[in-house]
Amino acid sequence: MSDNTPNDTRDASGRFVKQAAETAHRLHTPSEDGVHPISKILFGWTEAEITGTAIFWGVGILSAFLIVVDLAVDRHEYVHMAEATGFYALWGFAAFAFVVLMGWPLGRLLRRSEDYYGDPGGPPADIDPDVPAAPDTSPTYPDEGDEL
Structure with missing residues (x-):
């Protein structure tokens, strides 16, 4: 300073x-x-260079630990498939993968083409660039200038 x-x-x-x-x-x-x-x-x-590796192995060890703990927990589920070891991990992964993969067809359905708004380098197609535009004389607000 x-x-x-x-x-x-x-x-x-x-x-x-x-x-x-x-x-x-x-x-x-x-x-x-x-x-x-x-x-x-x-x-x-x-x-730090080790950060990515540490996070990867930390999540892997935590996942393995939770699966081992899942073996010891006696669950009483209504659906027998949910009693399988690691069911909720696989269900969550499948749901996440489904949501990610559904982004592709949804994007194709909703996305507009690149030239939807016209040519980005020039004027719109329905306006003649040689004709000067008329000035806009309308008030900014419809009731502007009216006295109450």
Whole structure:
């Protein structure tokens, strides 16, 4: 910072003025690579090379543990298929896969073509570019200027 205040200068409440200002400045100024300091604090742990591997093995071990625990739990389900070991994990995975895969036909059904709004580089097809447009003289609001 360009503040020439000595490091031992305190304000009326006894705080170090320059150190507090520099700390506040550091917490609100993005670095040269465009990363905000708060995002470094919150998500900086994701930059480590081992993070992805640790998450993968952690979820795998947790899943295996839950399947082992599922063997010990005696469930009384109305549908006998739901009593199978790992049924809810497989059911959830199948439901998630179904939802993701149904996005493709739904997108084809609902998506508009790329030229739906006309040629992006030129004027609309139904407007002659050589004819000047008439100015819009209508009021912004229909009741504008009316006295009550």
